[in-house]
Amino acid sequence: MTFADFLKLLKENPSKGITLTLPDGSTAPDHFHITEIGACSKEFIDCGGKRHHEHTGVLQVWVANDYNHRIQAGKLAHIVELAADLFPNPEVEIEFEIEAPVLTRLPIASVDPTGPALNFILSLKKADCLAKDICLPKPDFSLPEIPTKGLTGSLQTFKRIKK
Numbered sequence: 001m002t003f004a005d006f007l008k009l010l011k012e013n014p015s016k017g018i019t020l021t022l023p024d025g026s027t028a029p030d031h032f033h034i035t036e037i038g039a040c041s042k043e044f045i046d047c048g049g050k051r052h053h054e055h056t057g058v059l060q061v062w063v064a065n066d067y068n069h070r071i072q073a074g075k076l077a078h079i080v081e082l083a084a085d086l087f088p089n090p091e092v093e094i095e096f097e098i099e100a101p102v103l104t105r106l107p108i109a110s111v112d113p114t115g116p117a118l119n120f121i122l123s124l125k126k127a128d129c130l131a132k133d134i135c136l137p138k139p140d141f142s143l144p145e146i147p148t149k150g151l152t153g154s155l156q157t158f159k160r161i162k163k
Contacts, residue, residue: 001108003057007080009111010119014074017117017149020061020096023106023124028061028098031069034076035062039086055088060097068122073118091092096122 001009020028020080042054084090095105109123119128 001094002090003087003092003094006094007077010073010077010080013113013118014072014077016073018071018073018076019117019119021119021121022100023122029063031067033062033064033069034059034071034079037059037080037083044128048134050131052130055092057087057092057094058097059094
């Protein structure tokens with residue numbers, strides 16, 4: 001879910017509570033806090049040598065022992081609006097960061113707006129190869145050529161030793 005869609009949903013439902021359904025089907029305790037909203041950037045090179053940039057908005061969840069605390073969508077919308085200038089654009093994807101049992105970032109898979117709370121259904125992140133065209137075997141089961149242009153370090157060292 002993008003930052004823009006997330007904020008719009010919160011503003012359209014200011015008096016609703018917030019429920020977080022974790023990937024295993026359990027829910028975060030109702031009295032959770034949002035302790036921070038952060039902008040996370042990741043720059044990386046895939047196994048094919050192509051550069052990528054990823055920007056994500058992260059809402060950190062913390063569970064305290066103040067059992068009467070409940071965050072409502074309107075209050076969260078105000079906090080989220082204050083963080084808007086942290087992001088390069090409103091299309092940044094939003095994730096929740098939860099101790100489950102270790103600190104884990106969970107993307108929003110979907111949202112159920114029916115009932116007294118906005119129920120955000122969270123999913124697990126999945127790894128994927130971004131250079132399948134050069135990493136996966138060809139139909140004849142031979143391995144593709146690995147590009148070396150612009151690469152430095154261990155791959156070039158390996159090629160020099162191999163010769």
